[in-house]
Amino acid sequence: MDNDNYLLRMVNIDKSFPGVQALKGVNLNVGYGEVHALVGENGAGKSTLMKCLIGIYSPNGGEIYFDGKKIENYTTAQALQMGISMIHQELSPILYRPIMENLWLGREPINKFGFVDHKQMYKQSLDVLKEIELDEDPRTLMANLTVAKMQMVEIAKAISYNAKLIIMDEPSSALTEHEEEQLFKIIRKLKESGTSVIYISHRLSEIISIADKVTVMRDGRDVGTENIENISLDQIITMMIGRTMDEMYPKLKVNIGEPILQVKNLSHRKYFKNVSFEVRRGEIFGIAGLIGAGRTEVIETIFGIRPKSEGEILINGKPVEINSPRDAIANRMGFLTEDRRATGIFSVLGVDVNMAIPNYDRFVTKFGFVNERAVSESCMKFVNEIQIKTPSLTQKIQNLSGGNQQKVLMARWLMTEPDILFLDEPTRGIDVGAKAEIYKLITMLAADGKCIVMVSSELPEILGMSDRIMVMHEGRVTAILDNGPDITQEVIMRYATGTENDFKEEYRGIYAKE
Amino acid sequence: MQKNKFSFQNIFEKYGIVFVLILMIVLMSIAKPSFRTMNNFLNILTQSSIYGILALGMTLVIISKGIDLSVGSILGLSAVIAASLGQSMTASNKYFPDMGELPIIIPVIAALLVGSLCGAINGGLIAFTGIPAFIATLGMTTIARGFAYIYTDGKPISTLTPAFKFIGQGKILGIPMPAVIYLIMIIITWVLLNNTRFGKRVYAVGGNINAAEVSGVNVKKMLFLIYTYMGLLAGISAVVSTGRMVSAQPGLAAGYELTAIASTTIGGTSHSGGIGTVWGAVVGALVLAVMRNGMTILGIHSYWQQIVEGLVIIIAVILDMRKNARKK
Numbered sequence: 147m148d149n150d151n152y153l154l155r156m157v158n159i160d161k162s163f164p165g166v167q168a169l170k171g172v173n174l175n176v177g178y179g180e181v182h183a184l185v186g187e188n189g190a191g192k193s194t195l196m197k198c199l200i201g202i203y204s205p206n207g208g209e210i211y212f213d214g215k216k217i218e219n220y221t222t223a224q225a226l227q228m229g230i231s232m233i234h235q236e237l238s239p240i241l242y243r244p245i246m247e248n249l250w251l252g253r254e255p256i257n258k259f260g261f262v263d264h265k266q267m268y269k270q271s272l273d274v275l276k277e278i279e280l281d282e283d284p285r286t287l288m289a290n291l292t293v294a295k296m297q298m299v300e301i302a303k304a305i306s307y308n309a310k311l312i313i314m315d316e317p318s319s320a321l322t323e324h325e326e327e328q329l330f331k332i333i334r335k336l337k338e339s340g341t342s343v344i345y346i347s348h349r350l351s352e353i354i355s356i357a358d359k360v361t362v363m364r365d366g367r368d369v370g371t372e373n374i375e376n377i378s379l380d381q382i383i384t385m386m387i388g389r390t391m392d393e394m395y396p397k398l399k400v401n402i403g404e405p406i407l408q409v410k411n412l413s414h415r416k417y418f419k420n421v422s423f424e425v426r427r428g429e430i431f432g433i434a435g436l437i438g439a440g441r442t443e444v445i446e447t448i449f450g451i452r453p454k455s456e457g458e459i460l461i462n463g464k465p466v467e468i469n470s471p472r473d474a475i476a477n478r479m480g481f482l483t484e485d486r487r488a489t490g491i492f493s494v495l496g497v498d499v500n501m502a503i504p505n506y507d508r509f510v511t512k513f514g515f516v517n518e519r520a521v522s523e524s525c526m527k528f529v530n531e532i533q534i535k536t537p538s539l540t541q542k543i544q545n546l547s548g549g550n551q552q553k554v555l556m557a558r559w560l561m562t563e564p565d566i567l568f569l570d571e572p573t574r575g576i577d578v579g580a581k582a583e584i585y586k587l588i589t590m591l592a593a594d595g596k597c598i599v600m601v602s603s604e605l606p607e608i609l610g611m612s613d614r615i616m617v618m619h620e621g622r623v624t625a626i627l628d629n630g631p632d633i634t635q636e637v638i639m640r641y642a643t644g645t646e647n648d649f650k651e652e653y654r655g656i657y658a659k660e
Numbered sequence: 661m662q663k664n665k666f667s668f669q670n671i672f673e674k675y676g677i678v679f680v681l682i683l684m685i686v687l688m689s690i691a692k693p694s695f696r697t698m699n700n701f702l703n704i705l706t707q708s709s710i711y712g713i714l715a716l717g718m719t720l721v722i723i724s725k726g727i728d729l730s731v732g733s734i735l736g737l738s739a740v741i742a743a744s745l746g747q748s749m750t751a752s753n754k755y756f757p758d759m760g761e762l763p764i765i766i767p768v769i770a771a772l773l774v775g776s777l778c779g780a781i782n783g784g785l786i787a788f789t790g791i792p793a794f795i796a797t798l799g800m801t802t803i804a805r806g807f808a809y810i811y812t813d814g815k816p817i818s819t820l821t822p823a824f825k826f827i828g829q830g831k832i833l834g835i836p837m838p839a840v841i842y843l844i845m846i847i848i849t850w851v852l853l854n855n856t857r858f859g860k861r862v863y864a865v866g867g868n869i870n871a872a873e874v875s876g877v878n879v880k881k882m883l884f885l886i887y888t889y890m891g892l893l894a895g896i897s898a899v900v901s902t903g904r905m906v907s908a909q910p911g912l913a914a915g916y917e918l919t920a921i922a923s924t925t926i927g928g929t930s931h932s933g934g935i936g937t938v939w940g941a942v943v944g945a946l947v948l949a950v951m952r953n954g955m956t957i958l959g960i961h962s963y964w965q966q967i968v969e970g971l972v973i974i975i976a977v978i979l980d981m982r983k984n985a986r987k988k
Contacts, residue, residue, distance in 0.1 A: 222873070222874045223873075223874070223875075223876035226874075226875075226876060227876075238868055238870055238871035238874070239868065239871065240863060240864050240867035240868050240871055240872075240934060241867060241868070241934065242863075242867060242934050242935045243860075243863050243864070243867060243934070247860055247863070247864075251860070251861070251864050251871070251872065251875040251877065252861075252864075252872070252875035252876035252877045253875075253876065254857045254860050256857060260856070261851070261855040261856055262855050262856060262857055262859075262860060264855075
């Protein structure tokens with residue numbers, strides 16, 4: 147194809163990180179004045195691709211053409227100069243400085259004496275803010291703005307660089323409906339003036355209404371680009387998730403018993419509202435949804451990590467008051483956290499300490515010392531039982547593979563002998579073999595009569611493991627489904643993207659208000 | 661357009677420390693007539709000038725989310741070098757026995773150069789090796805102090821030229837020279853921080869270093885310059901300090917870095933970066949000076965003064981954090 151037809155052509159982009167090939171020969175073509183949606187499941191490679199484009203990463207292979215010229219080896223600052231701007235999902239304002247200093251950071255207007263020209267800065271800021279119809283004094287501190295307005299400032303900043311291409315990563319996730327309308331208005335205005343926009347969003351309905359074209363990514367590849375009028379929502383969803391189910395899920399037939407954990411109308415000030423469900427003995431209860439749907443926050447709230455604003459938690463029919471993880475553990479709960487590095491392992495400590503850390507109370511002798519031998523014996527039992535590959539018990543956990551680290555953490559919670567086990571993304575970032583072993587372990591635990599509550603972003607995992615599936619969208623439960631042959635990834639995706647019903651319109655503002 | 665809300669609470673939050681300073685002055689003036697003499701006020705200003713100048717630089721450093729522990733030592737090293745170049749012909753123990761009296765500009769420039777150089781090394785280490793500012797400047801603390809002792813062989817250098825003495829003890833229009841120099845540096849630093857690109861970027865680096873980087877700010881260069889400026893101010897303080905005592909000894913100004921950090925902190929500069937003002941550092945330095953002066957006049961033992969000072973620093977920061985937390 148001819149370079150001249152496109153503002154941006156990314157050809158055969160490869161990017162690998164140690165142990166992971168994040169992008170495999172990805173192509174992306176964006177025309178002049180085009181709004182191009184980029185969609186895909188979490189981890190499909192959208193962000194990595196954009197980071198390659200704006201110069202945060204440099205790709206291992208492939209070529210990038212921008213405005214007819216081949217570009218390579220540039221910094222983000224140079225990308226800005228060329229006219230590529232990105233509005234990051236995590237906003238990056240200088241909070242305690244005025245709007246105008248944020249807008250002109252790095253290129254502050256100066257007068258002939260070399261001093262910053264505040265008047266000029268103020269005037270230029272007014273102009274830019276007027277362009278996006280943001281009614282704020284440029285001297286207002288960023289910290290005093292709502293998230294939505296901070297985002298508008300970021301957009302204003304991108305416009306002020308005379309960007310030819312603006313990348314918006316989940317721009318609407320923090321916006322109310324009205325603000326979203328305003329955003330769309332700005333996008334249309336940008337389009338008219340010939341600026342192109344790459345629009346990344348999980349909200350597929352939104353994409354249908356604003357984008358000209360859509361490129362779908364899956365597993366680090368682009369699986370296709372279509373004109374928006376030629377494709378339906380269902381087709382996009384199928385493209386996003388269309389992988390085959392593996393023989394990975396050794397689900398055992400378990401007799402489901404009486405309800406153990408009951409959650410009634412649980413709400414959090416900010417993240418979710420009116421969540422009710424129950425989990426029964428021997429049951430694996432999957433919670434599905436997109437990032438930001440509030441899944442992790444629900445189980446963190448049950449476990450006492452976050453304060454609930456309303457609602458009731460019952461264990462074995464009795465109401466319990468859980469205000470901290472200590473309370474939760476006392477009520478025989480365990481929690482495998484999502485981010486192994488940040489909230490799971492003690493990386494420089496040994497396998498034994500990592501395993502025993504919530505359990506030392508039971509290894510204390512009557513003189514108040516820790517009975518090291520009992521600790522070792524107990525740890526050894528788990529190492530053998532669930533086949534943790536480690537040269538010794540004192541090996542630093544950071545030297546183990548991701549899968550074995552995860553097993554150590556599982557063992558940590560098994561040692562507390564929980565009745566209820568929360569697993570947040572239990573197989574994130576571990577290889578296929580280790581995944582299968584973890585699944586086997588989870589199944590065995592269920593068969594042993596424990597309640598398992600599993601949050602996962604991987605639909606095959608949810609479908610392969612769960613007895614019942616709760617789907618969340620933007621802080622609301624959109625469905626609780628009995629797993630069966632008629633429950634497909636498409637079904638879950640529809641509930642997760644809020645396209646199945648109209649909960650969405652009603653509660654979309656939930657994040658914007660603190 | 662939103663109007664800036666004008667309420668007593670806002671004013672008190674923003675300028676609370678000024679009210680504290682005024683309150684202290686009023687109470688002291690009532691309690692002790694000897695406090696409210698012109699002489700005593702000039703005395704307070706002079707006393708606060710040396711660590712006050714350091715606090716100006718420390719404000720930039722802390723706004724950029726850094727710390728500089730080495731300023732006391734840098735001051736000491738700059739001071740002994742300046743003193744050795746500023747001895748009068750009548751000195752009994754001349755550091756350079758065969759050298760005549762040099763014009764005052766030479767020891768002054770020497771002090772500023774030595775200070776800037778030490779600061780530049782700090783900044784270079786922090787910017788280009790990536791070691792934490794705490795570590796880099798901790799190392800510089802003992803290194804600079806060591807050089808000061810080696811340079812002097814542990815002995816004080818005294819009997820300086822009258823010009824040197826004038827810098828420390830002279831007056832212009834009745835205002836002591838140290839206060840005059842302090843005033844000039846306040847103005848320069850204020851303009852630097854508020855009216856130059858450099859100043860804007862100091863806030864950006866401390867407020868959100870990643871945002872600064874992607875906005876095209878040369879973060880490494882910024883860090884280098886910030887610590888160099890801090891070193892330069894330590895050199896200026898060294899000149900003032902040497903002039904006041906008309907001598908310098910290698911152990912000079914030990915612990916001044918803590919007083920400078922305390923002044924800056926009391927003045928509302930946040931150690932989490934991105935927040936701070938020059939006037940805050942000035943008021944903070946004055947609060948400490950008034951407190952010390954007042955307690956001495958009241959006859960409170962210096963041991964107890966230290967305890968009160970510590971409490972004031974902690975309380976100031978607790979109040980400050982509450983203020984910032986409420987905004988969220």
